[in-house]
Amino acid sequence: MQNLLTHLYVLAAHVGHARVRQLLVATGLLSGTVLAAVVLWFTVSTRQAAIDDVLREMHNDALLLAEDQDRLLLAADGVQRGLIETMRGIGAYSADTYAQIARTGAIQQDLHHRIAGLPYVAALLLFDRHGALLNLSGELPPPPISDQDRDFTRDVQAAGAPDLFISAPSRDRSSGRWHFYLSRRFDAADGQSLGYVVSTIDIDYFERFFARLPLTGGGGYALYRRDGMLLARYPAADTLVGKNYAATPNFARMVAALDGGVARQNGRFDGKDRLIVPRTMPHFPLIISVSDTMETVLAPWRTHANILVGTTVLLELGMIAGVLLLLGHLRNEERLRAAEKAQTQAEERERAAGALHTQQQRFDTAAQNMQQGLLMVGNDGNILVANRRFHELWGLPIDRIVPGTPYDQLVGHVRGNVSQHDLEVIHNRRTEMIARNVRSSFMWELSDGRTIAITHHPMEDGWLATYEDVTERRAAEAKIAHLAQYDALTDLPNRVLFRDALEHALSYSRRGHLLALHCLDLDQFKAVNDTLGHPIGDRLLQAVAVRLRKGVRDTDTVARLGGDEFAIVQSSIDAPHEATMLANRLIEMVSAPYEIDGHQIVVGVSIGIAYAPMDGTDADVLLKDADLALYRSKLDGRGMYRLFHSAMDTEMQARRLLELDLRQALPLGQLELLYQPLIDLNTQAAGGFEALLRWSHPDRGMIPPDRFIPLAEEIGVIVPIGEWVLRQACLAATSWPDHLRVSVNLSPAQFKSRDLVGAVAGALRDSGLDSDRLELEITETVMLHDTATTLATLHGLRKLGVRIAMDDFGTGYSSLSYLRRFPFDRLKIDQSFVRELGRQRDCDAIVRAVIALGRDLGMATTAEGVETPEQLRTLAQAGCSDIQGYLFSRPIRLHEIPDMLRSMPTASSLLREPAPEQAAAAD
Numbered sequence: 001m002q003n004l005l006t007h008l009y010v011l012a013a014h015v016g017h018a019r020v021r022q023l024l025v026a027t028g029l030l031s032g033t034v035l036a037a038v039v040l041w042f043t044v045s046t047r048q049a050a051i052d053d054v055l056r057e058m059h060n061d062a063l064l065l066a067e068d069q070d071r072l073l074l075a076a077d078g079v080q081r082g083l084i085e086t087m088r089g090i091g092a093y094s095a096d097t098y099a100q101i102a103r104t105g106a107i108q109q110d111l112h113h114r115i116a117g118l119p120y121v122a123a124l125l126l127f128d129r130h131g132a133l134l135n136l137s138g139e140l141p142p143p144p145i146s147d148q149d150r151d152f153t154r155d156v157q158a159a160g161a162p163d164l165f166i167s168a169p170s171r172d173r174s175s176g177r178w179h180f181y182l183s184r185r186f187d188a189a190d191g192q193s194l195g196y197v198v199s200t201i202d203i204d205y206f207e208r209f210f211a212r213l214p215l216t217g218g219g220g221y222a223l224y225r226r227d228g229m230l231l232a233r234y235p236a237a238d239t240l241v242g243k244n245y246a247a248t249p250n251f252a253r254m255v256a257a258l259d260g261g262v263a264r265q266n267g268r269f270d271g272k273d274r275l276i277v278p279r280t281m282p283h284f285p286l287i288i289s290v291s292d293t294m295e296t297v298l299a300p301w302r303t304h305a306n307i308l309v310g311t312t313v314l315l316e317l318g319m320i321a322g323v324l325l326l327l328g329h330l331r332n333e334e335r336l337r338a339a340e341k342a343q344t345q346a347e348e349r350e351r352a353a354g355a356l357h358t359q360q361q362r363f364d365t366a367a368q369n370m371q372q373g374l375l376m377v378g379n380d381g382n383i384l385v386a387n388r389r390f391h392e393l394w395g396l397p398i399d400r401i402v403p404g405t406p407y408d409q410l411v412g413h414v415r416g417n418v419s420q421h422d423l424e425v426i427h428n429r430r431t432e433m434i435a436r437n438v439r440s441s442f443m444w445e446l447s448d449g450r451t452i453a454i455t456h457h458p459m460e461d462g463w464l465a466t467y468e469d470v471t472e473r474r475a476a477e478a479k480i481a482h483l484a485q486y487d488a489l490t491d492l493p494n495r496v497l498f499r500d501a502l503e504h505a506l507s508y509s510r511r512g513h514l515l516a517l518h519c520l521d522l523d524q525f526k527a528v529n530d531t532l533g534h535p536i537g538d539r540l541l542q543a544v545a546v547r548l549r550k551g552v553r554d555t556d557t558v559a560r561l562g563g564d565e566f567a568i569v570q571s572s573i574d575a576p577h578e579a580t581m582l583a584n585r586l587i588e589m590v591s592a593p594y595e596i597d598g599h600q601i602v603v604g605v606s607i608g609i610a611y612a613p614m615d616g617t618d619a620d621v622l623l624k625d626a627d628l629a630l631y632r633s634k635l636d637g638r639g640m641y642r643l644f645h646s647a648m649d650t651e652m653q654a655r656r657l658l659e660l661d662l663r664q665a666l667p668l669g670q671l672e673l674l675y676q677p678l679i680d681l682n683t684q685a686a687g688g689f690e691a692l693l694r695w696s697h698p699d700r701g702m703i704p705p706d707r708f709i710p711l712a713e714e715i716g717v718i719v720p721i722g723e724w725v726l727r728q729a730c731l732a733a734t735s736w737p738d739h740l741r742v743s744v745n746l747s748p749a750q751f752k753s754r755d756l757v758g759a760v761a762g763a764l765r766d767s768g769l770d771s772d773r774l775e776l777e778i779t780e781t782v783m784l785h786d787t788a789t790t791l792a793t794l795h796g797l798r799k800l801g802v803r804i805a806m807d808d809f810g811t812g813y814s815s816l817s818y819l820r821r822f823p824f825d826r827l828k829i830d831q832s833f834v835r836e837l838g839r840q841r842d843c844d845a846i847v848r849a850v851i852a853l854g855r856d857l858g859m860a861t862t863a864e865g866v867e868t869p870e871q872l873r874t875l876a877q878a879g880c881s882d883i884q885g886y887l888f889s890r891p892i893r894l895h896e897i898p899d900m901l902r903s904m905p906t907a908s909s910l911l912r913e914p915a916p917e918q919a920a921a922a923d
Contacts, residue, residue, distance in 0.1 A: 028323035032316045039312040042459075043305045045439065049455055050301035052441075054292060055262055055275065060477060061213070062279035062290040065221065068484045069206065069288060070281040071496045073182065076121050077164065079114045080184045080197040082620060083124070086110065087186075090656060095129065098186065098194040102126040102134040105663040106656065109715065111137035117495075117562045120205035122179055125198040134195065163187075166284065169203055169231050169242045178203035178241055180231050203232045203241065210234035214476065218272065218293030224251075226285035254278045254289060267291070304370065325351070373467035376459075377407045384462065393452065393467050419447040430456065434463060443470065487560040489538055490545035498559030498567060502619050505557075505571040509612040513572050516579035516611055519626040520548075520586070522564035523604035523638040532599055539596045540603065547589045552582065567626075576611060576643075583607045583641035591639065606633040607641035615644050628652050659715055661697065662708055666721055671695055673728050674891035677904065678743065678862060679883040681876055684906040688741035688775070690884065691729035692891045693721070709747075718747045723759045730767035730774060732894050743775040745807065748782045751789075757796040764800065771801030777828065779807050783818045794822050805862070809850060819857060827854045831865025831885070837874045848878045855879060869910050 087107070092098040101107060107126070115121040115137055125136040133142050167181035182199040210221040211234055223232040228246025245251040250265045257263040258278050267274040276291040325348050332344070373390030377383055383405045391398055426444060433440050433456040441455040450471045457464040485497040493501065502517070509515040522544065529537040541564065548558045548566060557569040568586075570579055590605040608630025610616070615625045625644040631652070633642040665671050673691045680687035695703045712718040726744055733742035750756050764771055776797060782790055794804060805826035806818070829850055836843035847863070854861040863875050866885030875883060887910065889900055 024323050024326055028319055032319055035312060035315060035319075038460075039308060042457075042464075043308060045457060046304065047298065047301050049439070049441075049457075051275070051297055053453075054297045055277065057473075058262075058275065058277040058290045058292065059260075062277045062288055064477070064480055064484070065210075065213075065290065066279040066281050066288045068480075069223070069286070070283055071484065072118075072120060073201075073281070073284050073286075075118060075495065076182055076199045076201065077184065078620075079118065079121070079124065080182070080199060083110070083114060083197055084184070084186055085620065089653060092186075092194065093188055095188075095192070095194050099128055099134055102128075102195070104135075104660050106660045106715075108135050108137070111135060115199075120202050121199050122177070122202045123200040125200065126195060127198060128195045129193045166225055166231075166286065168225075168229055171238075178232070178238070206232040207234045207236055213480070216292055216296045218274075218296030220291050222289045222291070224287040224289065226280075226287060231286070254287070258287065264294075267293070300371075371468070375465045375467070376462065377464075378462040380462075381407050383407055390467060393469060422446045426454065429454075430465070434458070490542055490560050492545050492549075492566075493557060493559040495559070495561055498557060498561065498569070499619065501557040501559070502569050502622070505569050506612055506617055506619060506622070508572065510617050512613075514574065514576070514611065515613075516570040516573055516576070516582075516609055517622050517626045518568040518570065518579070518583060518586075518641075519608045519610075519623070519630040520566040520568070521606050521630055521634070522590070523606055523634075525564040525603055528601055528603065532601070536596055536599060536601075540594060540601060543594050543596065544590055544603075544605075547592075548586065551586050551589050567623075579609050579611070580641065580643070583609060587639065587641065604639035606630060606638050608633055608644065609641055610644040655711075658708070659711060661700075662695075662711060662715070663717055665695055665697075665708075666717070666724060670697060671721065671724070672893070673725065673732070674893060675732070675742075675897060676884060676891040677889050677900065678741075679888055681881060681883060684908055686740065686901060686904065687882060688743060688773075689733075689736075689897070690743040690777075691725060691732070691745075693725055693745075694891075713747055713749045716749070718749045719753045722747055722750045723763070726759060726763040727766060730763045730769040733773055734767055734769050735894075736897070738770075738773075741773045741775050741803070742769075743777055743805065745777045746782070748779070751778075751782050751793055756793055757800070760797060760802065761800055764802075772803065775803040775805055775826065777805045777807040780809070780818065787821075791822055819853075823857075824859055826860045826862055826882075829861060829863045829880075834863050834865045834871055834875070834885075835867075837871045844874065847875070847880075851875075851878045851880050854881075872910055 087098065087101055090101050092101050111124040111126070115124050123137050126134045128134055133144070136142050163185050165183045167183060169178050169180040171178050179200045179202060182201055183196050184198075185196045186194045188194050206223060210232075213221070221234045222230060224230055224245075227244065228248075228251050229244045230241055233241065250263075250267075253263040253265055254276055255278070257276070258280055261278075263276040263278070265274060265276065266272065270293075273294040274291045275294065275297060276289050278287050278289045280287055329344060329348065370387055370389055373393045374385060374387040375383065375390050376385040382403075383401065384403055386396075386401050388398070390396070391401065422444065429442060429444075437458045439455070439457050441453065443451055443453045445451045450469055451474050453468045453470045455466045457466075485494060486492065487494045505515050525537065525540070528540055541560075544566075545558070545560065548568070552558055552568060552570070555571060557571075559567050559569075561567055568582075570582060573579060587605055587607065590603070594601040594603075608626045608628065610622050610625035610629060612622055616622045629642045629644040633640050636642065672694050674694055675689040675691060677686040678688045678690060679685070693705060693709070695705075695708050697703055709718070712721055729742045729744045733740065736742075746756070750759075753759075760774075760776070763769075764774065778794075797804060803825040804822075805828055806824045807828045808830040809827045827850060829847055833843045833847050833850075837847060838844070851861050853859075860881040861879075862882040862884055863871075863880050864884050866872055866875065866883050866887045868887065871885075872883060872887060888904060892900055
């Protein structure tokens with residue numbers, strides 16, 4: 001500084017002070033301009049880098065969203081295709097048969113079950129070809145709705161229209177929720193339109209899904225139809241959903257940038273400058289757009305730029321201050337003495353050094369607080385700046401890497417888990433980028449598991465590089481992709497990935513390779529959930545998934561389809577017996593006890609197997625075949641496997657027709673009650689009648705109870721049928737003498753309805769029957785599940801004054817413990833024991849023990865199925881209180897009861913008659 005002042009003084013003596021001041025000002029302006037230009041160039045270059053980084057993330061998000069939403073809609077469309085195939089299989093070949101089948105309760109249940117695993121499908125509906133609603137997945141009967149003028153009705157029926165149409169969104173008047181409709185035309189074999197199937201897609205589901213994704217302050221997601229109509233958006237904009245933007249320049253620019261491009265425009269929703277990355281769905285005419293405002297995109301860049309600009313301004317101010325100080329010295333040079341001049345020069349030097357030091361500190365603070373690692377290297381290969389984050393990323397000692405350290409020496413100072421190979425790869429890539437002298441970026445996964453994004457920026461006097469740890473961001477992206485294809489509970493492939501694996505395996509089976517598809521369903525799993533709770537049930541499903549993985553080959557695919565349903569694709573097997581061997585092995589593995597939170601749990605598994613190409617090479621057909629085989633294995637006793645054969649399909653169709661008929665049996669008056677007398681051995685006369693349900697079908701004739709009652713329990717119609725039986729039996733008993741009671745059987749399903757006590761009270765109230773004349777029979781199966789609730793219901797029935805009998809005593813489980821917990825009025829001895837009296841000693845002993853047990857506990861006993869005088873004699877001698885069977889009377893109709901009471905023989909008269917064998921010998 002002193003030399004500079006001396007030269008200025010000498011120069012001023014030669015050219016004058018004014019000339020020197022002009023030279024100083026020009027020099028300061030030039031230096032400030034150069035510094036500002038360098039900072040401006042650096043700021044502009046980093047700005048584009050920030051935009052490129054965000055665009056890369058937006059492209060990834062758009063691709064993931066398009067594929068994920070496409071899979072969701074494919075699943076909904078698969079439900080519609082499956083429904084159409086099912087109805088064709090039942091016989092929907094014409095407009096009349098289609099409408100008749102579509103209106104049945106069975107189809108309504110089918111609609112409900114098909115969308116049970118698709119939370120984004122609000123409803124599944126069937127319309128006829130004129131737009132009239134035939135059925136829906138809600139409650140029957142369907143409301144009188146006609147959608148003849150709706151776009152998804154008009155456009156599906158138009159000539160040359162595609163089979164599938166996506167409608168404009170609309171708002172539900174009751175719930176206020178937005179929906180759009182996925183409509184598929186249902187055609188007959190000759191191309192005639194029979195109607196169409198509509199899935200009501202919940203737009204709020206898509207918006208909630210969008211809301212769970214990482215989103216910046218200005219970001220947004222939107223779902224458009226290809227024709228420009230907005231279907232969904234997040235953040236939500238209800239006033240804009242359903243409008244068509246095809247004619248707007250913004251939409252035209254977005255379409256031009258589809259699948260790989262980017263559009264920049266003022267947002268139609270908020271008017272802000274936005275970047276938009278659109279992506280088409282693979283299988284639907286829909287567009288997913290990911291957008292963000294330039295304000296949000298450039299926010300981090302602006303922060304860094306502001307710091308850099310602020311630092312530059314301070315440097316410029318320092319330079320200005322220096323020039324001004326020099327000018328001041330020149331002005332005072334003539335007035336100051338030599339000593340004062342020397343003093344002033346020293347003070348100026350000290351102030352300039354302090355200002356420069358302050359500016360350096362501020363620049364260092366800005367660099368050290370960056371989220372990215374920063375490294376600046378000069379043309380001489382020496383380090384100019386290395387911030388704290390750079391040291392942290394590479395485990396470099398702070399005191400060893402200082403300005404002036406050669407860049408080549410960095411490798412020797414790296415510590416921690418970074419391998420020598422990582423350093424050599426990055427160094428070689430850096431050398432290539434320096435040689436090309438262009439801005440470029442790359443990512444590298446280090447041996448310690450971290451992923452580092454490295455960006456190289458060439459400069460006139462060297463180069464600059466930034467380093468960012470993107471491990472967590474990449475992990476989040478990978479997690480989103482994983483969740484789209486794997487079950488969140490068991491980490492097994494979900495339906496989407498399973499379907500892909502099955503299609504891939506079937507492509508080989510079409511060329512002759514053998515494939516086996518296993519459908520699995522756990523036995524007694526619902527009992528685990530009901531008794532131990534859903535958390536234990538979830539832990540059990542995870543344990544089952546582990547065993548299934550261990551039981552298959554690496555080339556096989558194990559998937560969870562939902563609930564306790566699993567599936568296995570066993571590909572490229574040499575012979576069918578390999579599939580049965582696997583099924584036996586899995587049954588053994590899954591059936592072994594589980595120890596979960598101190599509970600020992602035992603469940604079984606039922607398996608249905610279908611082969612490709614023998615049973616089919618279409619995924620839907622093969623799944624249906626394996627499902628039919630699974631259903632057969634459950635009917636045959638569970639805990640076993642069954643192979644599909646063509647007769648199963650025929651049987652299932654017959655069962656579905658029987659199910660449809662059964663749903664209409666009660667409304668059509670096909671059900672009736674017969675009555676079988678209960679003989680009191682003390683009075684030698686009828687003490688009451690048991691009401692027995694019968695189904696007289698107009699075409700099939702009399703259908704046995706053991707065939708239709710289990711079906712009624714399975715499809716859920718046993719509850720209304722049971723209430724009808726209660727009302728009819730109570731009403732019939734009011735026409736009998738007052739000493740006769742009526743006995744009614746209760747199904748376990750009626751106990752699950754939670755309104756059994758109310759139904760019994762209503763039947764007594766409406767009929768006027770005294771409650772002590774009604775006896776309700778339950779089986780031990782009722783006591784197996786949710787015992788506390790069952791006991792509460794039984795006590796509620798007892799409070800009404802009715803009698804409670806345990807039917808089929810001795811054939812179930814833990815009977816004696818139930819007798820302690822609830823005081824039954826009667827024990828009914830199953831006919832399987834009575835039938836063997838006099839022929840099987842163990843049956844004689846069991847019957848006598850039950851009668852003695854009932855007598856000691858104060859309970860009456862009734863023996864069922866008494867057909868011979870010998871059986872009657874044995875029961876009477878043992879002390880049985882009541883008798884029921886063909887020996888006295890078969891079940892009869894209500895109007896036959898008076899004649900039967902007059903002509904029915906007494907028990908004592910039957911005991912005096914010779915046995916049939918003795919009568920034959922006498923003859």
